[in-house]
Amino acid sequence: MGQDQVTAGIVVIGDEILSGRTRDANVQQIAQFLAPLGVTVREVRIVADEEDAIVEAVDALRARCSYVFTTGGIGPTHDDITADAVAKAFGRGISIRADARAILEAWYAKAKTELTPARLKMARIPEGARLIENPVTGAPGFQIENVFVLAGVPQIVRGMLEDIAPRIEGGAVTRSISVRLEGVREGDIAARLSEIQQAHPRTSIGSYPWFEEDEQGGFRRGIVLVARGTDEAALERVGRELETLAP
Amino acid sequence: MGQDQVTAGIVVIGDEILSGRTRDANVQQIAQFLAPLGVTVREVRIVADEEDAIVEAVDALRARCSYVFTTGGIGPTHDDITADAVAKAFGRGISIRADARAILEAWYAKAKTELTPARLKMARIPEGARLIENPVTGAPGFQIENVFVLAGVPQIVRGMLEDIAPRIEGGAVTRSISVRLEGVREGDIAARLSEIQQAHPRTSIGSYPWFEEDEQGGFRRGIVLVARGTDEAALERVGRELETLAP
Numbered sequence: 225m226g227q228d229q230v231t232a233g234i235v236v237i238g239d240e241i242l243s244g245r246t247r248d249a250n251v252q253q254i255a256q257f258l259a260p261l262g263v264t265v266r267e268v269r270i271v272a273d274e275e276d277a278i279v280e281a282v283d284a285l286r287a288r289c290s291y292v293f294t295t296g297g298i299g300p301t302h303d304d305i306t307a308d309a310v311a312k313a314f315g316r317g318i319s320i321r322a323d324a325r326a327i328l329e330a331w332y333a334k335a336k337t338e339l340t341p342a343r344l345k346m347a348r349i350p351e352g353a354r355l356i357e358n359p360v361t362g363a364p365g366f367q368i369e370n371v372f373v374l375a376g377v378p379q380i381v382r383g384m385l386e387d388i389a390p391r392i393e394g395g396a397v398t399r400s401i402s403v404r405l406e407g408v409r410e411g412d413i414a415a416r417l418s419e420i421q422q423a424h425p426r427t428s429i430g431s432y433p434w435f436e437e438d439e440q441g442g443f444r445r446g447i448v449l450v451a452r453g454t455d456e457a458a459l460e461r462v463g464r465e466l467e468t469l470a471p
Numbered sequence: 472m473g474q475d476q477v478t479a480g481i482v483v484i485g486d487e488i489l490s491g492r493t494r495d496a497n498v499q500q501i502a503q504f505l506a507p508l509g510v511t512v513r514e515v516r517i518v519a520d521e522e523d524a525i526v527e528a529v530d531a532l533r534a535r536c537s538y539v540f541t542t543g544g545i546g547p548t549h550d551d552i553t554a555d556a557v558a559k560a561f562g563r564g565i566s567i568r569a570d571a572r573a574i575l576e577a578w579y580a581k582a583k584t585e586l587t588p589a590r591l592k593m594a595r596i597p598e599g600a601r602l603i604e605n606p607v608t609g610a611p612g613f614q615i616e617n618v619f620v621l622a623g624v625p626q627i628v629r630g631m632l633e634d635i636a637p638r639i640e641g642g643a644v645t646r647s648i649s650v651r652l653e654g655v656r657e658g659d660i661a662a663r664l665s666e667i668q669q670a671h672p673r674t675s676i677g678s679y680p681w682f683e684e685d686e687q688g689g690f691r692r693g694i695v696l697v698a699r700g701t702d703e704a705a706l707e708r709v710g711r712e713l714e715t716l717a718p
Contacts, residue, residue: 239677242512243647244502245697246679248495251517255491265489267524268517270498273677277514300658301678302665342661360682379682400490411547414589418549430486430520431548432493435607435626450492 230395231266232258233285237296237306238376239273249378250295257385262394263291273297278309286313286371291392296376298365300342306373307366311350314368321349324364331362357387367391396454403466406446409433413469417449420465427453427462477642478513479505480532484543484553485623486520496625497542504632509641510538520544525556533560533618538639543623545612547589553620554613558597561615568596571611578609604634614638643701650713653693656680660716664696667712674700674709 234254240246248270255265266289271277278297285292297306311318324347332339346363349355356365356372360380365373367388374384405413410431421429430450437443449469451462481501487493495517502512513536518524525544532539544553558565571594579586593610596602603612603619607627612620614635621631652660657678668676677697684690696716698709 236515239675239699240679240697241498242502242515243645243697243699244499244506244512245647245649247499251488252491252494255489259491265491266519268483268489268515270515270517272513299678299680300661302661302668303677337656337658340658340662342665343658345661346658361680377680377682398490400492402492409584411584411587411590411593414547414549414592415587418589421549428486430550431546432487433546433608433624435624450487450490452486452490 228395230263230291230393231289232263232291232293233266233289234268235278235281235285235292235294236268236270237273237278237294238270239303241270242272250374250376250381253378253381254293254295254385257389258392258394260397261389261392262397263392264398273303273305275305275309275312278306279313282310282313282371286369290370292371294371294373295381298346298363298373298375300340300345300363304345307348307350310368310371310373314350314371316350316352316368318348318350320344320347324349324355327355327364328362356384359383359386398452398454399456399459400450400452401459401463402448402450403463403469404446404448405470406444408447408469408471409445410447412471413447416469417466420462423465424451424458424462426455427451427458429462429466475642477510477538477640478536479510479538479540480513480536481515482525482528482532482539482541483515483517484520484525484541485517486550488517489519497621497623497628500625500628501540501542501632504636505639505641507644508636508639509644510639511645520550520552522552522556522559525553526560529557529560529618533616537617539618541618541620542628545593545610545620545622547587547592547610551592554595554597557615557618557620561597561618563597563599563615565595565597567591567594571596571602574602574611575609603631606630606633645699645701646703646706647697647699648706648710649695649697650710650716651693651695652717653691655694655716655718656692657694659718660694663716664713667709670712671698671705671709673702674698674705676709676713 269281353366353368360383432448516528600613600615607630679695696713
């Protein structure tokens with residue numbers, strides 16, 4: 225992969241993921257959103273709901289990636305500390321901002337729900353940040369420089385990604401093809417696979433073994449080979465070579 | 472959470488996760504394995520199949536966590552570079568080791584399969600590492616100091632965890648209780664929830680909104696409150712207080 229790639233980092237903020245209670249869904253969702261825009265996810269960090277941990281992860285990834293996406297921790301409860309942590313990472317002030325407050329007032333008026341002090345916390349937006357629309361529950365996310373601060377609930381993340389798509393300047397789109405082989409072990413084809421990889425250095429080939437239980441309690445196995453690159457014609461050539469590895 | 476906690480870091484090595492092609496299953500599996508042993512996952516990093524990225528993540532997490540688990544990249548193909556990367560992180564040599572070779576010879580003899588040079592690569596084990604048994608496909612993982620190097624396929628990870636359970640010295644077990652509220656928004660209960668949290672500083676309370684689509688295309692919503700701590704009696708008290716937040 226080239227050095228001129230447009231890259232992304234993702235910071236997942238959530239004790240519920242680290243505890244094993246919840247299986248993260250946002251990394252895959254964001255990666256699949258970014259791929260057709262020509263942005264490659266380079267690194268993901270999952271950190272606890274602790275200010276120092278969030279600041280460190282955001283600072284590390286915003287320095288090395290074109291874009292950073294955070295998920296989680298922007299709601300109204302005491303464990304929602306992401307907005308303040310991101311403001312701290314950028315050394316910016318944070319307060320209840322009039323534009324965000326107006327969004328919440330209109331949203332809750334329509335829902336005939338009181339805008340409590342806890343809900344008003346969701347209008348705390350760092351100085352100079354640009355709001356991100358939340359079509360699901362109203363409370364906005366925000367963007368500071370190359371960092372997009374999103375909700376944690378996957379349905380809200382999906383809505384927010386729609387709003388920020390036009391703000392992403394991607395690079396060449398990395399495409400992939402996959403070839404699924406059954407009844408083959410990696411050791412059977414590793415040497416020939418390595419030759420194919422060496423003959424096509426601009427295409428990145430990965431090998432992923434799979435296992436499936438069958439109804440008799442035994443199991444079937446195989447490999448999925450995935451080739452990735454920005455040159456579609458080259459990918460097709462590699463795909464044809466990978467198909468010759470079938471038994 | 473106390474400073475005397477026994478903690479773990481997880482390094483997921485896999486372009487297929489970063490690309491969005493595959494949704495990781497090992498973080499949840501490892502976290503659920505560690506919780507009853509009294510080990511709390513503190514941070515997860517998902518990195519590409521690149522030596523520098525692996526070395527950096529392993530070095531960062533092994534310094535700050537009691538244990539580190541890596542998943543992925545220990546098979547026979549060209550993209551399997553984890554063993555060499557971990558050896559480099561520890562400044563140790565790596566070569567085909569007799570004990571690992573003997574395991575592979577016995578495994579493949581039984582399976583009447585040739586031990587090819589590619590398969591023999593899976594006997595490359597860093598100096599001084601302790602092997603981890605792989606009951607699914609034979610090729611072992613390994614442990615160096617506080618770092619456990621596991622396969623990427625979830626079924627194999629599960630088997631390897633069985634072997635290493637006796638090597639983990641955990642701390643006090645963090646237990647959790649959850650209270651599911653329907654038809655409540657976080658903003659409705661945030662103030663009272665914050666008071667409960669302040670009254671019980673040794674219990675960590677998280678609030679997680681949920682949304683479910685119903686058959687009419689509308690949706691239901693609510694919150695799951697999760698309290699975590701090592702003192703079971705305190706947890707039960709907090710649980711009773713959380714239940715008073717139901718509408």
